[in-house]
Amino acid sequence: MTEQATSRPGGFGAVRAAHRDPRGRGLRGILMPDLPRHRTRSEQFDAAVLDVYANVLDRFGDRLDGLDIAVDMIPRMRMDASIAQWSDEVAADGPVPLGRLVPVGVDADGAPTRPRLIVFRRPVEERSTDRAELEQWLRYVIATLVATYLNVTPDLVDPGFDWD
Incomplete structure (x- = not known):
């Protein structure tokens, strides 16, 4: 059956009749576009980072106003295999960096940059088997880097975390 235009009394314009599905293809398009099950892995990771960071912001919001948070796919920094220990500005699992605190600086154009937690x-996904892990x-990463930024110990940033 094709769509037909009919006229309503009172001049409200054309109304389309119900559409039938003669070929049995079903509905077309995205039915539930904004549900969590339709998020990509990257979007799920970003949401998890924001959830964890929100808890830290609740405690230290006024002191973290100038700190930006970002997610990068892989570490983009010079790594030396001979380094036995990372600086405090890098949260790592052994030789693999999991996050980094980039201090205030100046970009290539000479404009000042804000501090950034990346x-x-x-690397974090590779160490996790499920959402809880x-x-x-x-x-661990966010508390360690925020503690470095605030110059406090990580257990003050996240006292509920098992730091042993």
């Missing part, structure tokens, strides 16, 4: 998605790694 979480590296692939991912959250634990993110709590």
